[in-house]
Amino acid sequence: MKLDEVTISRAIVSEQSRIMLDYYDLDCAIVGAGPSGLTCAALLGEEGLKVGVIEKKLSVGGGMWGGGMMFPRIVVQEEARRLLDHFDIKYKEYESGYFVSSSVEAVAKITSAACDAGAEFFNLTYVEDVVIKGDNRVSGLVINQTPIQMTGLHIDPLTLATKVTIDATGHDSVVAHLVRDKGGSVDIKGEGFMWADRAESNILSHTKEIFPGLIVTGMAANAVGGERRMGPVFGGMLLSGEKAAKLAKAMLKK
Amino acid sequence: MKLDEVTISRAIVSEQSRIMLDYYDLDCAIVGAGPSGLTCAALLGEEGLKVGVIEKKLSVGGGMWGGGMMFPRIVVQEEARRLLDHFDIKYKEYESGYFVSSSVEAVAKITSAACDAGAEFFNLTYVEDVVIKGDNRVSGLVINQTPIQMTGLHIDPLTLATKVTIDATGHDSVVAHLVRDKGGSVDIKGEGFMWADRAESNILSHTKEIFPGLIVTGMAANAVGGERRMGPVFGGMLLSGEKAAKLAKAMLKK
Amino acid sequence: MKLDEVTISRAIVSEQSRIMLDYYDLDCAIVGAGPSGLTCAALLGEEGLKVGVIEKKLSVGGGMWGGGMMFPRIVVQEEARRLLDHFDIKYKEYESGYFVSSSVEAVAKITSAACDAGAEFFNLTYVEDVVIKGDNRVSGLVINQTPIQMTGLHIDPLTLATKVTIDATGHDSVVAHLVRDKGGSVDIKGEGFMWADRAESNILSHTKEIFPGLIVTGMAANAVGGERRMGPVFGGMLLSGEKAAKLAKAMLKK
Amino acid sequence: MKLDEVTISRAIVSEQSRIMLDYYDLDCAIVGAGPSGLTCAALLGEEGLKVGVIEKKLSVGGGMWGGGMMFPRIVVQEEARRLLDHFDIKYKEYESGYFVSSSVEAVAKITSAACDAGAEFFNLTYVEDVVIKGDNRVSGLVINQTPIQMTGLHIDPLTLATKVTIDATGHDSVVAHLVRDKGGSVDIKGEGFMWADRAESNILSHTKEIFPGLIVTGMAANAVGGERRMGPVFGGMLLSGEKAAKLAKAMLKK
Amino acid sequence: MKLDEVTISRAIVSEQSRIMLDYYDLDCAIVGAGPSGLTCAALLGEEGLKVGVIEKKLSVGGGMWGGGMMFPRIVVQEEARRLLDHFDIKYKEYESGYFVSSSVEAVAKITSAACDAGAEFFNLTYVEDVVIKGDNRVSGLVINQTPIQMTGLHIDPLTLATKVTIDATGHDSVVAHLVRDKGGSVDIKGEGFMWADRAESNILSHTKEIFPGLIVTGMAANAVGGERRMGPVFGGMLLSGEKAAKLAKAMLKK
Amino acid sequence: MKLDEVTISRAIVSEQSRIMLDYYDLDCAIVGAGPSGLTCAALLGEEGLKVGVIEKKLSVGGGMWGGGMMFPRIVVQEEARRLLDHFDIKYKEYESGYFVSSSVEAVAKITSAACDAGAEFFNLTYVEDVVIKGDNRVSGLVINQTPIQMTGLHIDPLTLATKVTIDATGHDSVVAHLVRDKGGSVDIKGEGFMWADRAESNILSHTKEIFPGLIVTGMAANAVGGERRMGPVFGGMLLSGEKAAKLAKAMLKK
Amino acid sequence: MKLDEVTISRAIVSEQSRIMLDYYDLDCAIVGAGPSGLTCAALLGEEGLKVGVIEKKLSVGGGMWGGGMMFPRIVVQEEARRLLDHFDIKYKEYESGYFVSSSVEAVAKITSAACDAGAEFFNLTYVEDVVIKGDNRVSGLVINQTPIQMTGLHIDPLTLATKVTIDATGHDSVVAHLVRDKGGSVDIKGEGFMWADRAESNILSHTKEIFPGLIVTGMAANAVGGERRMGPVFGGMLLSGEKAAKLAKAMLKK
């Protein structure tokens, strides 16, 4: 068959603009495609919800690609092993209760699951503001393309509507900061010294709705909650994403 | 259970150094983890060969993440549809013979397949030289960590041995250039004007062994062969990766 | 009336994607929105042709905004005064035959005329390759967003079809270089020493079709033709744009 | 006729220095050439006042060129449609009350109107201080060339006198900040979350004289007044510029 | 004999990973390899303790290489002359009590002594956090590779355990700041005006345990203690390193 | 007396634009205000000629300020001592025939002499092209402001006419390169190894008219002539400037 | 005569190190070689005092070179005309009481005067700290080479002793800030809005000893005193330098 360059271009523009017009009104917007955001997207999608993932970089996966200090391995503890199994990620036991996986495989498998569950990805996109109106609730995200930010161009953003927003942006907890810095009543405590054991135990209690319509998960949850750092042990990340998905589902059912 | 930070660190160092000591002697080294390199890695791994993928960035996927002009969609033509099916990538027909997929899903699914097939990934790693001895054949790769290159530090590299090397580094065709620039008899013609149809037809004939022990695939094959550009149509990339895998397997059987 | 953010966003996406799907098949693509490109766009549009202007910067106007050495005034000689009148640009006579105008007004007025004539602008867009197939003629442009180039991201481009291409990219003569550097038979002589009088006289003879389907105009015409530099005298720019429009119209009539 | 390079240079120097000597004593100085500043300049000029527009960039138009997220379209609501008509800008209705225009045309047409009304533009010029003397009123602007600022050179500025100053510098509200940071009693509240409807309604009440001799308009008005963000809906910008012009005219009549 | 590249690479990986697995559990971690850190490492190693030195740069020696204002000479006063003798550094008397040495020799000789005493060096490594658990004591260091920091990549760190930590990071007193900034009760007074005589006299009293498990030495001690600056007189640096070694040894004996 | 800011600004604009209109038609344009250019300007001015000095930096003096390796002293040999005396520069004899002066004083004194002789300085100005017409002679310089070049803005230059041009731009020999690179028959040999004695002897023979209307002096003369380097001995620079002045005077008399 | 490169180098090293050993014990250290610092240096030197001028740039002259907005002219008012005469700087009257001079000539002439008066210049040198001992008085300056600061190298400084220090570092008032930031009782009010008349009247009252041993002059005096800005009128600068010289002389006589 003959290939036509303009038809290829039109296929891409047509399909993506269709998705933009459709997905600019979401059940759940997940900001940040690191381990907790991806886990949350996969599990919410599996529930049949309309999920969009907004990632500022070109690639998804966040801080998981690099493992620890550029050794591309991650460690997961016993409690989260079932999520490795859920996403079909291979692992090897180092010592009792310490499972080592390939960081590359972990990213690829959870992302595949999210895609299979129908989540849409908006990569090279960042959130520069939130929509909060008279009901004092996060009801939309103000987005723009990352290269615009990188090049310092001043160009107006677009907006998408969302019923629930999940801040999975890691240490920076970008959405939580946007809400707080413009006057929303959000308390961001900042991350403490490293204490992996304690941080892994407490991350689930920090994974919660911190402002009407806004849930924090993963390192963003710990950073907002003032919890300790964890390092390259990722079980808590996955479990936090799972909890965020449950909370979002419950909020959407109301 | 209690988590210990030092045990986590040791688990990572121990496991990764074990892999480095093991995988520094490969059946096949694939340089570049874009669409053709990933496809090749998955298919060679499925044949039971010992495969290492060297990727200079932190994340794999290469130029596929961005789709066309930041619209994250790729187009695949009829001939390559069976590879989308092989890797379980969803698609939608735009016009007869033009299939549109999510670029994010495509990366995640082929990478997952490569991991399942046992390929090992060395990310944040670049090739700065090749080993060619008296037999005038590429028999090893001289590698270093990308941040060293980015920061301009002068630090000696390490070396891994490989029976077959596949240059899947895209337009730059890095390995082919290294061989040529130091005197290996390699002719690099450079890429021509865009002509998607012709480029897709001819890419398979450019996918070949261009120097003893060195196969080129994907955009590197077209760049070396002087073929036309393609744009965001990816069927040829996947088919080229498939052919490179077949060639490598044949060479290893000799 | 109530304003809804998502409706505003959808209005923009919907309208612009409609234009992209429509204007990716042009009568005439003008690359570069400096004085000659804008003049050409206005005059071709007034003939009822489907014209697209591709400008790598956010704003149009090119080198005309700055006048001479940041004094925002331009000089136009007698021969081109009728084009100032055509575009309704005010001027003042300095000495006999030397007319001084505001550089800001000149940009605004010619751009307004181009818009009124139905030309569409694709700003923040650059041409990274051309489509040349078996008929050895420029039949399409391979475009991408400028911030992608500025940030060094590797993302595939899109393609638009065009019957005639006009290179109005100034000293760089970008399209002419793309054609030459990949083997098209184009001879680029480079600009000579400044000699305003001679350059203004000869620019019209350099404004011509230099490769099947490709016309050069403005400083690009002089750079390709090996003509002398002009400095901040703009009459020749406007007259060259006018001639390019006439040539394009003639080619389209064939 | 023969062109002489030195005469061309002298024409430019002579004409621009004449304008500098003349326009360094203004009725109204408008700082920032975005949509509200340009509108204000056009309408004040139409009243016969001596207006100067100071723009830090080479080109005028500010954030309007890029439309929303690089889709070069702007939306204007019903209330401001008459200003589109006033400036002869074409539009298309998307839904009832939402009018979409080309962002490029919008800039070109309002700028043309300002030029026709006699406003003078000082581009590549920024305001680094204000003159406030014993009468505690902004009576002059301390200006310098932008490339000096960009290159970090320490070179003394010049000063122009003005009866009224209009801060149309967008979110940065540069003049308001200069006044406040050196002790002038100006309260700058900062911009709130996005809420387009509310922001568009309230912008006119924020457009006012905030310090003797200093009016704020456009996004600068909203930023100073603590109003919500708007996004790529530009009706309020135009209406705010219109109101600023009326206020300035009233102040000058006193 | 024949040399094999892969064997060379495996020798390096094998030996260094063995050291990492072994030395990630230290008696004493010294952060910073300037004059006081090196002195401390040498003297503690001579006591048979397991010492690791963490240096963010590729080379050790810190600020001592440059002498004063790029004249590579250092001055040492009478009180510290015995340490020059201990490390076999040559010197010349300038005036009574002022001894001048080569700064290059001083670095080389103290480093040699530290190596002979069994200290291990982790260069190109920086401390990004500390481990503090329920006993409120510095019990580990969170480390990463410097090129990761320099390139802004977000990659998880590793952790090593240590019984005693010595902050020898100079004016920045990095570890003390990390402890303080996350809420540890550490008071950092900052360095005062230069007064060499007083600073040299008091540095020993500032060399102490400032938080459970954390000793400061050298310029870090003076910066934390609010002492005066010294300039290129290095006797106090060496004596402070000696005292830190004594304190650490005492703490480890408990 | 009362000072008025606008009057101060107008005094500066008025006076400098008067000079620009006057001095854009020169007897002699000297490009580069290092030691040879300054000497030449002073001596030509003393002859009553209309001299303009174009210097790309903000300050004049070129490479003389720094002396040798940041020791701000210069050495002058016996033959040039009379020029030190002519400009009233103090010196001290180091060994027989070697005179040492302050580099700061040398710059200040020769510049003062040039000012007293009526030379005008255009600082922060660079030459980006030359005017060469049918008589194949350098008859004008195309100039622009340095900050424009530094910031990469594309803004048209202005032009000044000159009867004689002197290239005193040091190793770069900027004007000579401009002439050669666009096809003027100028042979630039490049500087040789250091050999102070020979270079000082031969510099005068390299100081000559190398193209109709263009003289080279100082390091530019040696670079064009293929002479050896000199280092921080400045006698030859001063003598070369003196010779260039004599040549220019002779040419102007013709 | 024969020139020997090594003798030239030794002449420079020998002479400059002699000056460093001699001038590291000064009557008066002037920091900053702008108009007020240079004036002060010239006048103090004329009194026979041992004066050193420390300038962070390669060239002296500070902000005076650029005149106003790159028009290299300065304005001086009636009161300071006698200092123009003192330094033999030519001027032209623009309006009654407003004298315009060349900024280049002004720098060259005052610097020449300072050299003639025996002041020594340490260029490319910056002050990074001060010496304050038990008598709570500035008794020395801690200096380093500027390129060290520019390149971020950490190299120890040297120290010179001085009886009186004059801060002539302009708006930054570097020495005053160093004293204040480490706890010296100095109040720095910061510069106010532009009001040339008032600033010129009051600068003399702000020129005073603000801490034992430390005088401020020029823009540093106004910045510390909270005075208004002046712009490119330089009479006050010269008069302030004159007053600082008188104050220093009086202090040294005590």
Place this chain on the structure above:
Amino acid sequence: MKLDEVTISRAIVSEQSRIMLDYYDLDCAIVGAGPSGLTCAALLGEEGLKVGVIEKKLSVGGGMWGGGMMFPRIVVQEEARRLLDHFDIKYKEYESGYFVSSSVEAVAKITSAACDAGAEFFNLTYVEDVVIKGDNRVSGLVINQTPIQMTGLHIDPLTLATKVTIDATGHDSVVAHLVRDKGGSVDIKGEGFMWADRAESNILSHTKEIFPGLIVTGMAANAVGGERRMGPVFGGMLLSGEKAAKLAKAMLKK
């Protein structure tokens, strides 16, 4: 005893200028302080010759600090083990004939040996040219401070005389390039593919006098000689330094 800051500064200036005046006339100048340069300096110094080592960085050691790919270990083969013993560097046998040492210890010990042998180090110094006079022999080096180069300042260099020069600047072979690029008859072949065994065997034959007065050693020898790369095996480096020392000694005896 009391310490005086100015005495400390004078001690440094006095001692270092004494060394500069003395060592600017050398028996042997070694450019580059990596493994072969340091070895050569130590061994030549042990012969009682007057040796200066010029190193462009602040620290010596070159590429040896980093070991292989940031694992700070080096490998040395059997033939060079006696040099490890000579410099008292500890090692461990990995496999038969492969000895692993700490890269930090290796640098420190060889440098210590060079210092003990009386070599002087000029660090932060680079060679920008060579002196070659009528005898067509390298008889001096033109040096400058590295921060001057890094900051792009144009400041004249100084010169030192040397009987023999050794280029130990690694892959860049800086001195060899300087000689060749200005016309000296030096053939630089460039480095080949990695082949450790062959490179280690042949490095000694490439270590030789390549131009009158100029010896190459270490990687510079291999780069000039067109030899293969080696990677982090350092035996050849040490042996090459040893041979260069022998050659230099022989040349000096003539």
